Amino acid sequence: MKAFQFLLLAVLTVFLFYTVMDMPPRGDLDAPASQIVSPADSQVAGAYYIKYAYKDTHTPNMVCVVLADYRSVDTLGEVVVVFAGVMTCFFILRRRP
Amino acid sequence: MITQTQSPIIEIAARGLAPFIQLLGIYVFFHGHYGPGGGFQGGVLLAAGVLLLRMSMGSVHSQAHVSSKKTVALCALGAFIFAATGIIAILGGGEFMDYHYLPVPFLEGPDLRYYGILFVELGITMAVMTGLVAIYDDVLGIGHAGTN
Numbered sequence: 001m002k003a004f005q006f007l008l009l010a011v012l013t014v015f016l017f018y019t020v021m022d023m024p025p026r027g028d029l030d031a032p033a034s035q036i037v038s039p040a041d042s043q044v045a046g047a048y049y050i051k052y053a054y055k056d057t058h059t060p061n062m063v064c065v066v067l068a069d070y071r072s073v074d075t076l077g078e079v080v081v082v083f084a085g086v087m088t089c090f091f092i093l094r095r096r097p
Numbered sequence: 098m099i100t101q102t103q104s105p106i107i108e109i110a111a112r113g114l115a116p117f118i119q120l121l122g123i124y125v126f127f128h129g130h131y132g133p134g135g136g137f138q139g140g141v142l143l144a145a146g147v148l149l150l151r152m153s154m155g156s157v158h159s160q161a162h163v164s165s166k167k168t169v170a171l172c173a174l175g176a177f178i179f180a181a182t183g184i185i186a187i188l189g190g191g192e193f194m195d196y197h198y199l200p201v202p203f204l205e206g207p208d209l210r211y212y213g214i215l216f217v218e219l220g221i222t223m224a225v226m227t228g229l230v231a232i233y234d235d236v237l238g239i240g241h242a243g244t245n
Contacts, residue, residue, distance in 0.1 A: 056207060057207050057210040058207040058208055058210070058211050059130045059210075059211055059214060060130065061130055061131055064129050064130055064135060064218075067135065068135075068136075068214040068217050068218060069194075069196065069210060069214055072183070072217065073183075073194055075179075075217070075221070076180060076183065078137075079175070079176050079179050079220070079221055079224050079225075080176060082176075082228050083172060083176045083224060086169060086172050087169075089231065089232045089235040089236070090231065093236060095238050
C-alpha cells in the first residue's frame with residue numbers, strides 16, 4: 001500500500017512539473033496575460049487596470065485600487081470570512097457569566 | 098509610577114511600546130493608498146498593540162484600553178461599514194460598491210472613489226482589529242468578571 005502511495009505521488013509530481021514547464025516565464029510580454037486583447041478577442045483585465053487605475057480613482061497604488069474598488073465584492077467576502085471566524089469563536093468558546 | 102501587576106519592568110515596557118505599535122498600524126492603514134499596506138495589515142498591527150497590553154498587564158487591568166464586551170459589536174460594525182458603503186452606492190443610483198454614486202457633496206468622480214476606498218479600508222481595519230482581540234479573549238475565557 002505504501003509503495004502504491006509513493007508511486008502515485010511520483011506520477012503526480014512528474015505530471016505537475018510537465019505542466020509547469022509549459023507555462024510562460026514571469027514577465028513575458030508575449031504571454032496571453034500581458035496582452036491588451038486576449039486570444040479570445042476580449043479585453044484583458046490587467047491591461048485595463050494599468051491604464052485606468054489612476055485616472056479612475058486618483059490613487060497611486062494599483063493593488064489597493066484593484067482590491068478595494070474593482071474587486072471590492074471579493075474583499076467584502078474576505079471581511080465576512082473574518083467576521084464568521086469571530087462569531088464561531090464567540091458562540092463556541094465564550095463563557096457565560 | 099504605580100504598577101498594577103507583579104512585574105513592573107514588563108508592564109512599563111509594554112505600556113511604552115504598545116502606542117508605537119498602534120501608531121505604526123495607523124500609518125500602515127493610511128499608507129495603503131500609496132504603497133504596501135491597507136486595512137488588513139493595519140488592523141493586525143493595531144490588534145498586536147492591544148494584545149501586548151492584554152498579555153503584559155493581565156486581562157482585568159487592560160480592559161480600560163479595549164473592553165472585552167465591545168469587541169464583537171465593533172467587529173460587526175466594521176463589517177457593516179463595508180457593506181453599508183456598497184448599499185448606499187445602490188441607493189445613490191449606481192451598482193453595488195460603485196463609489197462614484199455615493200451621495201457626498203463637494204466631491205466628484207475620482208476623488209469620490211478615493212475617499213470611498215479609504216472608508217471601506219476603515220471598515221476592514223475595525224473588523225480585523227476588534228475581531229482578533231475578540232478571538233484572543235474568547236480563547237482565554239476573558240469576558241466576565243473575576244477572570245484574569
